Amino acid sequence: MPLSQSFVNISLFQPPAFLMIGIPGMEAVHGWISIPFSSMYMMALTGNCLILQAIRKTPNLHQPMYYFLSMLALTDVGLTLSTLPTTLAVLWFDHRLIGFNACLVQMFFLHFFSVVESSVLLAMSFDRFVAISSPLHYVSVLTDNVIIKMGLAIVARATVSLFPLPFLLKRLNYCPGKILLSHSFCFHADVMKRACADITVNILYGLYVVLSTVGVDSLLIVLSYILILHTVMGLASPKERLRALNTCVSHFLAVLVFYIPVIGVSMIHRFGRHLPHIVHALVAYVYLVVPPVLNPIIYSVKSKPIREAMLRVLRRKGQG
Template identity: 80%
Template sequence: MLLSQSHDNSSFFQPSAFLLIGIPGLEAVHGWISIPFCSMYTLALTGNCLILLAVRRTPSLHQPMHYFLSMLSLTDLGLTLCTFPTTMAVLWFDYCHIAFDACLVQMFFLYSFSVMESSVLLAMSFDRFVAISDPLCYASVLTNSVIGRIGMAIVTRATVSLFPVPFLLKRLNFCPDKVQLSHSFCFHADMMKRACADITVNILYGLYVVVSTGFVDSLLIALSYGLILHTVMSLASSKERAQALNTCVSHILAVLVFYIPGIGVSVIHRFGRHAPPIVHALVAYAYLVVPPVLNPIIYSVKSKHIQEAILKLLRRKG
């Protein structure tokens, strides 16, 4: 039973826990559904760990592009570990409770890693711009110290942007009859809808975070690729142009894999009120689970250096 927390104001209610759900309408087959989900989580964890180990143990990969790839793998691991425990608890054991404060913590880290991933993709677009527009100065511009500062800035930006969100939710009065969330993890918009209070401040701050991070990052990524295309078109031969663009394919795919489901989540939460619950669930899973699964595959397939490093690593393990 969910109990209210005590407050001086008797009309103020905060649930001690929220109820999570798996795939709406498919509760009877959660055991079977857990198989592909467990496989995807295993792929995400294994693939990103292999990328990190390959870069760390291969001196020839100690380059700016691969350092940024390591940052991407770290954020993907963070996203995966944020949702894995609660999702598999619901699907495997039908354990649907999550403490209110634990829900706030999960939501904070989930969105923090999401903002970090957006920032890393922006940094990677800058890396590609410098590599193509001024290759002779590439190593002198993106030194190890510069990359380290970029990494610190990414973490600081995400932490500062998301820090107020749990406290803004904590102050709200919640409805006693609305303690069931729409996913197997805690989304900001989902939690806000369970409040019986004015959530204008929460909506505005959430919009500010989205605009100042994802929207700005996507615009800057588009701008960087506009400049890259301008540089590539000025190259003399078609072979040089193809080679330059080929170095960007992995990053472009990673951007699409991250931003398309992210846009889908935003649209479905704001305009898809009448959409079936299963649509909300699948779009959310696509946003949080698919990028960590696909990014290691994309970079392993497109980069022979990464392929060789991973194969060498696996042979050592074998």
């Protein structure tokens, strides 16, 4: 066999593009479905940008707790922008093609911001633990330099953990023809399963990433709340206990809003293959769209300083 023919036979096939879908079985009403999706994306971007502006323009909010909240809001903006272009392109214009490399880039940033959000929630739980267990040393422990280092460590951890994923997908051989994805965005597990090759390495590395990031974070958050409860139960006054726990309510709700959909997506991808495609799609949308929408609502309702700062920003914009 000629060398050139042998090279062609062993060369990898990478599709020029993937074909995305919106809500399976509801293609005829994608125009109507785009209305709530557009509204949620707008709410997520508006709410989180408003929190960022409120904290930046209010000197009284230049404190560790609100710096971490800024990180959370910035992460939610990034997570929203990761899926907004392709999702609305599918729902508005039925533009379902995404280039292979563009898909890998979207996949990286989608998972990047998910890992960052998990890490930020862990940092916020540490913030609450320090505030409750050592209130007199709170400012001296969580200095500006410490917070900056924590932020850089969060970004570095997510980058190092996820950087190999696109390259692990590029090394695979894909089946010729149009390859249909299960969503209107690129998930690692979804793209990986479209390969006509052994994906054991991809599965193992994907599992390692999940366990070493979101898995470890969730366990440490649970541990932090156990320590917080132990500290709170040691307070003499029931009023002091209630006041201390009240400072954790917003963070606790944000943790639930993020981790419940994460668990749902993980369970469905591994054990829900028999479920209808629409269930997979809806759980994925809840995981990616709902937390960025709800987090600003949670913090604006439960935190009076944030609510008042947001209202001041809105008044200035109205007057301007």
